[in-house]
Amino acid sequence: EAGVAQSPRYKIIEKRQSVAFWCNPISGHATLYWYQQILGQGPKLLIQFQNNGVVDDSQLPKDRFSAERLKGVDSTLKIQPAKLEDSAVYLCASSLASGGYNEQFFGPGTRLTVL
Amino acid sequence: AQKITQTQPGMFVQEKEAVTLDCTYDTSDPSYGLFWYKQPSSGEMIFLIYQGSYDQQNATEGRYSLNFQKARKSANLVISASQLGDSAMYFCAMREVPSGNTGKLIFGQGTTLQVKP
Numbered sequence: 001e002a003g004v005a006q007s008p009r010y011k012i013i014e015k016r017q018s019v020a021f022w023c024n025p026i027s028g029h030a031t032l033y034w035y036q037q038i039l040g041q042g043p044k045l046l047i048q049f050q051n052n053g054v055v056d057d058s059q060l061p062k063d064r065f066s067a068e069r070l071k072g073v074d075s076t077l078k079i080q081p082a083k084l085e086d087s088a089v090y091l092c093a094s095s096l097a098s099g100g101y102n103e104q105f106f107g108p109g110t111r112l113t114v115l
Numbered sequence: 116a117q118k119i120t121q122t123q124p125g126m127f128v129q130e131k132e133a134v135t136l137d138c139t140y141d142t143s144d145p146s147y148g149l150f151w152y153k154q155p156s157s158g159e160m161i162f163l164i165y166q167g168s169y170d171q172q173n174a175t176e177g178r179y180s181l182n183f184q185k186a187r188k189s190a191n192l193v194i195s196a197s198q199l200g201d202s203a204m205y206f207c208a209m210r211e212v213p214s215g216n217t218g219k220l221i222f223g224q225g226t227t228l229q230v231k232p
Contacts, residue, residue, distance in 0.1 A: 033219075042119075042206050042222030043160070056219055089158060104220065106152075106160035 002026065004107035006092050012113045018080040021110045025073070025094030032069055033104060034077050035091040043091055049075065079112075087114045117142050119207050119223035126228050128197045135182070136192045136226045138207030147211045149190040150220065151181065154204040163205075166190060197230045204228075 005024040013019050025032050030051050035043035046065065048056040052072040060067070064083070069075040079086055089111050093104040118141040128134035140149065151163040166174045166181045174181045182191040194201055204227050208220045 040224075042208070042225050043220075044222070045219045048219060091160065093160070103162050103165070105162070109158045111158070 004092055004094055004105055006090075006107035006110055008110055009108060010111050010113075012115065013082055014115050015084055016081040018078065019082055019112065020076055020078045021090050021092075021112075023075045023077070023092030023107060025075075025092070026105055029094035029096055029105075030072075031095045031097055031102070032075050033093040033095075034067055034075070035093065037089045037091055037109070039088070046077070046090075082112075082114045084114050087112055117209055117211060117221045119209050119221055121207055121223035121226050123226045124224075126226055128194075128201075128228065128230055130199060130230055130232050131196055133193060133195045134197055134228065136194070136205050136207075136228065138190045138192065138223060140188050140190060140207075140209050142188075142209065142211060144211040147209055149181070149183070150208040150210070151179070151190075151192045152206045152208060152222075153201075154206060154225070156203070160206070164192070194228075199230050199232060202228060202230045 007022050011019055032049045034046045036046050037043040046060045047067045049069040052069050065079055067077045089109040091109045092107045095102040095104045120139045123137055147168045149166045153161045153163055164174050164176045164179045164181050166183045173183050178195045180193045182193055204225045206225045207223045210220050
């Protein structure tokens with residue numbers, strides 16, 4: 001079974017530029033998550049999708065971050081414009097469903113450096 | 116509010132010995148799940164073990180076991196017979212089981228484990 005795919009693996013941009021990350025979850029997984037992991041910290045949930053609907057985006061900085069999952073499969077996370085403090089690893093995860101014991105499977109992450 | 120605390124920024128253990136990584140949590144919900152993940156230097160998060168709040172027995176998965184003390188709100192990870200490949204960052208995480216809740220994971224700050232040969 002293929003795991004969660006993410007691209008690109010690394011991205012370096014200057015502040016105020018735009019960037020987009022892509023995630024393809026495990027086939028059949030209804031729930032998709034985007035996490036931000038700043039160096040030395042645990043991941044923090046940015047947004048959670050159930051199929052193509054948003055169920056939690058309470059910690060997404062909506063003035064600059066946006067995400068979509070139009071067909072309920074793959075997803076894109078965008079930052080526009082980027083700030084220095086957005087430098088982090090962006091992790092995508094998926095699970096069969098949300099809640100209870102539903103193991104989240106993580107992708108390799110995209111390491112973003114904002115200069 | 117939910118909170119996970121990992122008080123050990125870094126730990127060392129001798130190869131083949133056991134090590135305990137501490138995790139305490141705070142929640143007002145009686146129904147929740149506790150997870151441990153391993154993050155090697157390559158960056159991916161690897162699921163290790165799960166404990167539900169109503170589980171009567173401590174969870175075990177191979178060399179990993181979870182020392183669940185509900186009254187103390189602690190969920191320590193025990194790794195037996197440490198191997199060099201166990202060197203990584205370890206995260207404790209919690210999810211409140213949803214009833215109208217999204218079931219998001221809240222992660223602790225992590226503990227870096229280094230296994231010495």
